[in-house]
Amino acid sequence: MKILAYERVEKPVLEALKANHDVQFFKNIDPNTDPKFLDALSEAEGIIGLGLPVNQKLLQKAPNLKIVSNVSVGYNNLDINELTKRNIMATNTPEILTDTVADMAFGLILATARRISELDHFVKSGQWTESLTEQHYGVDVHHKKLGIIGMGRIGNAIAKRAHNGFNMDILYHSRTRKPEAENNYHATFMKLDELLQEADFICLITPLTNETKGLIGKREFQLMKDTAIFINASRGGTIIEQDLIDALKNNEILAAGLDVYEQEPIQQDNELLKLKNVVTLPHIGSSTYETELKMSELAAKNLEAGLNGRKPPNLINGTVWENLNK
Incomplete structure (x- = not known):
């Protein structure tokens, strides 16, 4: 054929x-x-x-x-x-890619919280010439609140890693309640606005649909803590990218870890590439x-x-x- x-x-x-x-x-x-x-x-x-x-x-x-x-x-x-x-x-x-994407998403959580990419460049560029100060410090991941938007297979796998490995409190928002996550990981179902206000880390893992297009924009970023870290492992179109850039530049949130963008490959003049508090991956979530x-x-x-x-x-x-x- x-x-x-x-x-x-x-x-x-x-x-x-x-x-x-x-x-x-x-x-x-x-x-x-x-x-x-x-x-x-x-x-x-x-x-x-x-x-x-x-x-x-x-x-x-x-x-x-x-x-x-x-x-x-x-x-x-x-x-x-x-x-x-x-x-x-x-x-x-x-199903096949569930664990692989969950690994990547949690990798972004760790990389942004501990500033791994930024500090890797700091060492390799010869800037590590004296004792570190608090300007180089990251934030803890363990025992923090992780908000998952979209508790499907991948969201559930991320919750498993966070709860079992890092003793994180799991908050989630989804179209329907997820008894498995609630029973296994003590996950708490929340309205979206409540989750955005409560979570230390916010991981977006929804598919791109008419309902989720532009789901996270200026209003939603302003609801987040100024210490919040935002992770997008869904699709670039689920957020308003310029609103994320503004939130990062205005210190409305602490950092972001991204695997997806409005335009892919990302254009080299995109402001996200100039921000130290952003970890950028080339839409490689499932690619092992x-x-x-x-x-x-x-x-x-x-x-x-x-x-x-x-x-x-x-x-x-x-x-x-x-x-x-x-």
Whole structure:
């Protein structure tokens, strides 16, 4: 079968797909204009990859498409309504990356609190020439209050690390109560405003939806303690980035740790890159070799199932399967 692979598909998985199918792989191209990509798209029965904007415009050029297999847990790059209208299956790769992203998020908590990146530069640049003073001190993580916005699988894994390893008090805000977190980690459910006012560390880990777009902005940053540390491990669009910059520059919050941005890759003139109290990562939350390989393998499993008339294990738009099997 004809398969279009885009951006991030690990080599062993790509080779396995090529052994059984007609696969064309594309990386670092403009999917709107690249002629070879558009030619492959016109014949593709399946798409596998990361970050391809699958919208109405693209789907009009893909008349044979049966399934789109995202190599990620998030799928805000997919127009699910349009895919469902056309009876095209959409899949993702949940659960596999939970612990890896939780490790990264907690790493940002530690790095911002203890100023690890800043002090690493301080040592390497030869500035450590005498005894340290309190201007170099960070803040404790243990026994502090961690507020988690979005208590899904990853939020739960972060709570586990914080409660069991650092004796932190867990506060959380989510669409629904999470009895598992409350029972296992003594987590306290709060309204968003209450959490923002109470927490020492605030970790945002929601998906990007219409409801969460711009969820944290000027008002929310002003509700936080001036000693609060803000961590964004969700999507760049869940916050108003300029409002975060202003909050940091005006000392409304202490620091921030970021893995995501409004524009990615981040532009080099972005003020976030000039602030010492910000730790910046290149949207690498799930990117360890082990996890990336497992995600590619699961995405290929979803793809193969859909192409061969079986229900993919991680089907997002289940109504398509029902329609195809009436």
